[in-house]
Amino acid sequence: MAVNAKGEEITSIWTPANIVTCVRILxxxxxxxxxxxxxxGFAAGGNHFGITAGAWAVAAFVLYFVLSATDKIDGDLARKRGEVTDFGKFLDPIADKLLVFSALLILLEHGLVNVWFVFIILFREFLVSALxxxxSANGEVIAADNLGKAKTAVTMVSLCAYLLGIALEFLALPGMVQATSIVLTVAWATMVAAVVLTVVSGAQYFWNARHVIFRV
Structure with a gap:
């Protein structure tokens, strides 16, 4: 039986934290x-619904930044209210993966990230999900650990930087060429760091859960 910080039994999976996670997915x-x-719009030199490519790029960046920030909000909310549920432990990593891969696939489609980066991140997520x-089949729930959370945070920082750089480029503001270049360089460097953390954290998951893998 799960109880909250007040000692009351949690009778529904629809806690405030889980609702925030679901909204993030939607x-x-x-x-x-x-x-x-x-x-x-940028490729065609036009716009959609009267909104320029630069404005759409800014909207995409702001929306992604807000959605990334909610990852910390729902976790803090669950811990503060004492409403950490198995459903939340299951759903939160899924929301993170959807958010990360939605941006990665868009950047990959337009040649802005290396395909090997995406492959390594995707391969690791498949392996950890299988684990x-x-x-779960053996009655255990493997929640995200600190290294896994750091990997997610660094990845989202990198993706936010990519989206910010794209927004600056599409807006074509005077004197922003150098700033755009710096932002995109930071995005690439943090993506490299994210890939390294992806490999290391994946290895740690399997090491810590080796009793599950090699159970007779």
Whole structure:
């Protein structure tokens, strides 16, 4: 039986923290639509619904930044209220993955990230998800650890930097060429760091759960 910080039994999975996580998932398609309108409008030299490519790119960046920030909000909310649930432990990593891969796939589509970066991150997520399913079948829940959370945070920082750089480029503001270049360089460097953390944290998950893998 799960109880909250007041000692009351948690009778529903729809805690405030889990609702925030669900809202985050529902808004991801809006981010993708804004991003695609930005790229297609910029390539065609036009706009969508009277909104310029630069404005769509800014909207995509702001929306992604807000959605990334909610990752900390729902976690802090769950801990503060004492409403950490198995459903939340299951759903929060899924929301993180959807948010990360929605941006990665858009950037990959337009040649802005290396395909090997995406492959390594995707491969690791498949392996860890498979590990979680095996553990779940044995009555265990493998929640995200600190290294895994750091990987997610660095990845989202990198993706936010990419989106900010794209927004600056599409806006074509005078005197912003150098700033755009710096932002995109920071985005690439943090993406490299994210890939390294992806490998290391994945290895740690499997090491810590080796009793699940090699259980007779």
């Amino acid at each position: 808004f991801i398609p809006l981010f993708m639509i804004a991003s695609e309108f930005a790229f297609s 979680r399913m095996v553990a």
